Amino acid sequence: MGLDLEDGDPAGGESIPGYCGDLPAATAALLQEAAACDDERRAEFLILRAHHQSPFHFAVYLALYKFHFYRQHFEAAEQWMRAGLAASAQAAGFPLDAPAPARFAEPLAAAPRFYLFSLKALAFTLLRQQRPEEARAYLDQLQRLDPEDRIGAGPVRAVAAATA
Template sequence: MILDFRVKEVPLPFGGEQPGPTQRLDALLSAGGNLSHAEQVLRATLESDPDAFAAYFALYKLLFRQSRLVEAEAVVGSALAAAARQGGFDLNWQNHAAGSAPWSTVNSAAHFYLFTLKALSFILLRQGRIADCRPILDKIEELDPGDLIGASVIRAYADGAASS
């Protein structure tokens, strides 16, 4: 399967422009590599730049789409750690409150953290771990009451899965 996208053309819903990593990824991925090559490029990018949010986003989406959910969950964990480190806040999502970071500031590490937390909830849901997913969705709702990141969609899926 050929990877048919350029990273700069993929909208980053958490915002933030990271021109260095994005340009490198774009150049390598647009060379026409397959999914295996794309994964290697993304992992190499993260090894050299552990704060490259675009690379985390692309890698966990790539793994998720291949149903490699355990691996995607591990990448999400690394992405959350990078966001917490860069944003200067606690890694543990349970320790956050509405005012503990600029959650609604789109071009922030906090917003990327929140968006990635949503990805974690979806990965857990896809693994059938609804009981693990729900507290994360509750925390996201507390931190993002305006649903800027769209976690209500994951909650609807979780509600549907719980009722079936």
């Protein structure tokens, strides 16, 4: 499935530290089982169960949108990306329908990092859906929030430029 969890053993502790913030061990176990599962329906069931356990955790949103994106279910992936953006915006302390801060403080905390990563993922997904103008709007927002390109949006920008 392509889910990467940083550090830790899901059987051995309270939470798993990682890119998306600490993940409860039970939720991490479900996501790891889904990542290793060959049965697509079972994998989706496990990820949705993880979502039920940890409904606002960024790693679960990441698993949900990666699951759908890699299967070319772009509309479903986009819905989960937008849900993850809303959750990370709320956690970062700004409403999704208002401008984000001009710049996120260093080092990037889990919520701003996931917000930026999700903007990049959404732009790429929109490009895959032949919606380049929308993708460029998100890439412009990403450029404003991450002018140093800490999350590596350059390749997505190159794809967007090639569709101009």
